[in-house]
Amino acid sequence: xxWLQDNLSKDAAQQYKVAKPFPHIVVKDFFLPERxxxxxxxxxxxxxxxxxxxxxxxxxxxxxxxxxxxxLQTFYDFFSSTEMLRLVESITSVKxxxxxxxxxxxxxxxxxxxxxxxxxxxxxxxxxxxxxxxxVGTDGGALRLFSLQQGHPMKVVKSVLxxxxxxxxxxxxxxxxxxxxxxxxxxxxxxxxxxxxx
Amino acid sequence: xxxxxxxxTTTKIMQQMRESFVAGDPKSLQLTNVLVQPFLRVxxxxxxxxRWQPVHVFDRHVFGKAALPPVLKEWFAAxxxxxxxxxxxxxxxxxxxxxxxxxxxxxxTLMQDEVPIKKGxxxxxxxxxxxxxxxxxxxxxxxxxEKLRVLPGMNQLTLVQEEGFMQHFVKYVKQSVAKNPxxxxxxxxx
Numbered sequence: 001x002x003w004l005q006d007n008l009s010k011d012a013a014q015q016y017k018v019a020k021p022f023p024h025i026v027v028k029d030f031f032l033p034e035r036x037x038x039x040x041x042x043x044x045x046x047x048x049x050x051x052x053x054x055x056x057x058x059x060x061x062x063x064x065x066x067x068x069x070x071x072l073q074t075f076y077d078f079f080s081s082t083e084m085l086r087l088v089e090s091i092t093s094v095k096x097x098x099x100x101x102x103x104x105x106x107x108x109x110x111x112x113x114x115x116x117x118x119x120x121x122x123x124x125x126x127x128x129x130x131x132x133x134x135x136v137g138t139d140g141g142a143l144r145l146f147s148l149q150q151g152h153p154m155k156v157v158k159s160v161l162x163x164x165x166x167x168x169x170x171x172x173x174x175x176x177x178x179x180x181x182x183x184x185x186x187x188x189x190x191x192x193x194x195x196x197x198x
Numbered sequence: 199x200x201x202x203x204x205x206x207t208t209t210k211i212m213q214q215m216r217e218s219f220v221a222g223d224p225k226s227l228q229l230t231n232v233l234v235q236p237f238l239r240v241x242x243x244x245x246x247x248x249r250w251q252p253v254h255v256f257d258r259h260v261f262g263k264a265a266l267p268p269v270l271k272e273w274f275a276a277x278x279x280x281x282x283x284x285x286x287x288x289x290x291x292x293x294x295x296x297x298x299x300x301x302x303x304x305x306x307t308l309m310q311d312e313v314p315i316k317k318g319x320x321x322x323x324x325x326x327x328x329x330x331x332x333x334x335x336x337x338x339x340x341x342x343x344e345k346l347r348v349l350p351g352m353n354q355l356t357l358v359q360e361e362g363f364m365q366h367f368v369k370y371v372k373q374s375v376a377k378n379p380x381x382x383x384x385x386x387x388x
Contacts, residue, residue: 054309054338054367110332110372114306115256140373146256153256177257182304184374 003078004087005029012091016169021147021157024170025091028163030129035075036165040131042071043104043190056113058180061104064192075192076102079129088196094124094171097196107141107189113180115146115153123172124198131190132162140184143168146177153177162189200278201237212285219286224345225319225359227286232323232355237273244269245325245381250300259307261368262300262379270298270383283387286357287319296321296385301335301350303379306370309340320366321357323383326350333376334369341365350380357387 007029016025046069048059064076078084080100089095118126128143135141143160146153160168170176183189206229219227233241250262273279274294284291322337329350339346341364348356371380
């Protein structure tokens with residue numbers, strides 16, 4: 001089954017490497033559109049649980065690996081396949097990547113994820129595969145990347161608004177501070193998110 | 199007891215407050231309408247003139263901060279105020295350290311991985327009118343699980359004994375809900 005749109009820029013690896021404030025890339029129209037629509041529709045039918053701590057407020061699905069939802073399982077099987085791992089290695093130059101995990105996330109009005117670095121044992125590359133209808137600035141919900149001053153994230157230097165069928169990758173490292181801005185409008189922010197492990 | 203509402207200054211009430219504080223798990227006490235109205239008006243006037251210093255350390259906290267306005271600085275330093283806190287806690291207190299915070303929409307504090315073991319009484323003196331609970335902005339005291347939640351209020355004093363590995367955080371103030379900031383004097387009683 002073909003999944004990829006094959007529209008990746010030839011200099012994607014270079015773009016990733018030089019991106020500030022830490023290596024990352026945002027690839028629009030990453031998967032074939034009809035596949036992306038199927039995955040989004042399947043995700044919207046999945047069950048979600050509200051999560052609320054000091055750091056976040058959102059709804060999360062169960063681990064997609066092992067889901068009874070066939071469309072999502074098929075998508076996850078591709079996402080964790082050798083073909084996908086090698087592709088991510090070629091973009092990020094982080095290797096070897098051995099596995100990945102995936103959960104669905106739904107942010108509704110007032111939901112957010114505050115600033116953190118994602119560091120946990122084994123996590124090498126973080127990804128956010130966005131399945132929301134296109135957001136504008138006043139909707140909020142942007143993935144925001146921070147620069148450091150005196151070892152702490154002090155300033156937002158890049159904002160990535162949710163955009164349908166867009167894959168964002170970034171290297172997990174001590175300075176990879178990011179957040180998800182509060183969703184300010186009635187729009188829903190749907191994504192499949194996880195990490196590639198080394 | 200200068201400027202403390204008379205309902206809290208009789209000997210009998212003092213004893214009840216002390217018993218209530220000690221009986222709490224965690225040890226805690228909340229008093230509403232704690233300052234007398236004329237003094238409250240002066241305090242609110244001074245608080246409204248504060249120029250907040252923004253503190254944006256995004257992996258720890260985001261808020262506005264300021265030194266205590268003179269009227270509150272004097273009040274916390276007064277022997278009568280220290281006596282009031284001593285009566286509630288059942289022991290002589292030496293000093294009260296406090297600053298005033300503005301939790302505006304988008305503000306928060308996070309718990310930290312490394313928690314120093316604390317022994318002291320945290321207090322919050324809130325000056326926030328008409329808070330919508332859906333906005334967040336409450337203080338959550340956590341020791342494994344949430345032990346106590348302090349909702350913003352007006353003229354409201356909360357004392358909490360923080361022992362062992364207890365931590366607290368202020369929940370993110372939702373921009374989509376909050377119409378005004380939470381203004382609160384926070385500090386530690388030693």
